[in-house]
Amino acid sequence: GHVQLPPPQNVTLLSKDFAMILTWAPGEGSPPDVTYTVRYERKDRQDKWRKVPHCKNIPQTFCNLTCALSTLHVEVRAQVKAVWGRSQSPWVKSQFKNYYIDVELAPPVLNLNVRENSVHVSASFPLPACVENLTWKYDVNLWEAGSEDKKKYEGYFRKDTVSINTTALRGNYCFSARSLYENTHSKHSEFSQPVCVLLNHRG
Numbered sequence: 001g002h003v004q005l006p007p008p009q010n011v012t013l014l015s016k017d018f019a020m021i022l023t024w025a026p027g028e029g030s031p032p033d034v035t036y037t038v039r040y041e042r043k044d045r046q047d048k049w050r051k052v053p054h055c056k057n058i059p060q061t062f063c064n065l066t067c068a069l070s071t072l073h074v075e076v077r078a079q080v081k082a083v084w085g086r087s088q089s090p091w092v093k094s095q096f097k098n099y100y101i102d103v104e105l106a107p108p109v110l111n112l113n114v115r116e117n118s119v120h121v122s123a124s125f126p127l128p129a130c131v132e133n134l135t136w137k138y139d140v141n142l143w144e145a146g147s148e149d150k151k152k153y154e155g156y157f158r159k160d161t162v163s164i165n166t167t168a169l170r171g172n173y174c175f176s177a178r179s180l181y182e183n184t185h186s187k188h189s190e191f192s193q194p195v196c197v198l199l200n201h202r203g
Contacts, residue, residue: 005082005089006030008061013078013094017106018127018179019066020099022078026061027089034084038063043075043096057083067130072099099131105179105189108138108158112175114197121153121162123177137180139188145172145196155180170200 006027014021022038038055041048050070055063069076075096082089108123123138136158143150153162166173174194181187 005034005084005087007089007092008036008080008082009092011078011080011092011094013065013076013097015097015099015102015104018103018125018131019064020069020076020097020103021062021064021066022055022080022094023062024080024092027082030082031084033059034082035059036061036063036080036082038065038078038080039091040065040069040076040078042070043077049079052078064128066099066128069099072131074098100181100183101185103181103187105181105187107189107192108177108179110140110175110177110192110195112195112197114199117165117167119164119166119175119197119199121164121175121177122160123156123158123179125158125179135182137182138177139180140175140177141191142173142175144169145174166199171198172196173199 006029008024008027011024014023035057037057038052039049052068065078075098077094077096079091079093081091106126108125111122113120121140125136137155140153140162141150156162174196176191176194178191179189
């Protein structure tokens with residue numbers, strides 16, 4: 001008979017940085033060259049497990065499911081088994097998650113284009129390709145370094161540029177942004193690390 005492989009441990013469906021990712025740890029005493037295979041099912045069609053082609057016999061202990069899901073609107077869960085030669089472990093299931101409700105947003109990366117009397121701010125997002133078309137937005141905060149008083153520019157679409165007139169600003173100013181997703185559930189990321197620039201500096 002075949003030795004039964006120890007099943008993967010800590011199987012968790014994580015929603016992080018705009019993506020749904022299944023993570024797990026090797027079962028105790030797993031051989032070093034063990035591989036893993038992942039499947040998922042929708043809550044509205046249980047007992048119909050679907051394959052995830054890019055997560056079949058993989059050495060990694062994670063699988064990005066975002067773009068493999070047939071719909072992002074339904075709760076899903078995933079399961080993973082260990083495979084080694086002709087031995088297989090039992091499947092281990094994750095909890096159910098819904099992309100829209102549970103997705104965690106990463107802060108955007110700010111791009112600043114400083115001109116003579118203006119700054120043009122744009123934000124880029126680390127998005128999985130299949131969610132490119134969702135209506136992501138972002139907010140920008142602007143403040144003078146050392147001040148608590150923040151000027152807010154809110155609700156810009158991801159591809160939009162925020163143009164800020166800087167004629168009246170002199171000194172070191174900082175910019176920070178957060179990602180927004182507004183559907184039936186509104187959510188936002190943390191603010192990005194501040195980017196500070198000298199404006200109208202008379203050197």
